[in-house]
Amino acid sequence: MTKYLISFRDEAVDYRDEDVADIAEASSAMTREAIAAGVFVFGGGIKGGLEDAWTVDEAGVVTDGPYPESKEHLGGFIIVDVDTLEDALKWAGKCAAACRATMQVRELLSGAEAR
Template sequence: MTHYLISFDDGTMDATEEELPAVADAGHAVIQEAKDAGVFVFSGGLDYRQQHATVGRDGVVTDGPYPESKELLGGVLIVDVPTFDDALKWAAKTAAACRCAQDVREFFPFRRF
């Protein structure tokens, strides 16, 4: 099968502070469904208010993401499914649960070096 990254940008969830617990519950339900279906690989949310840094190719460390970044990831789900259409189905479930659009990308095939 193939790994697909399903992700959304930070700040795109359409939910109030009061609705966030319900959104979290809905997101966890999708994750559990993916685990039960045997397609779950990894998931996680990102909070840019926490400590983070960028390490340039020259090894220089700077606080925060690249200055030219306009969009920052807010959360990710990686699934292992046979087709892109299958990944789109999981993205649709995630979009409904998280109340925001999802980006779907295929990982390059894994090779051992």
């Protein structure tokens, strides 16, 4: 099994207030489906906006917000553990439909690869 990060950019989401409840329910239903299928590892939306973010550099210096030149910011994600890339792409399609946003799929390094 391989873990994949399925994520969307905050900028990709443009919900009308009246759509939020339907999108939240669809997202929750998709998550319940992933749990039932045994592929769900972890996931969630990112709380707040850029004003609620912090940046920590390699020296440990903390500043408010992301670097000003950043144009894309993570809006939410799910990690799935599946047999193939094709399986991950199918789950990304379900996520995209539920969240009404384009998803990005990236394979996560295993513990040995990350070293």
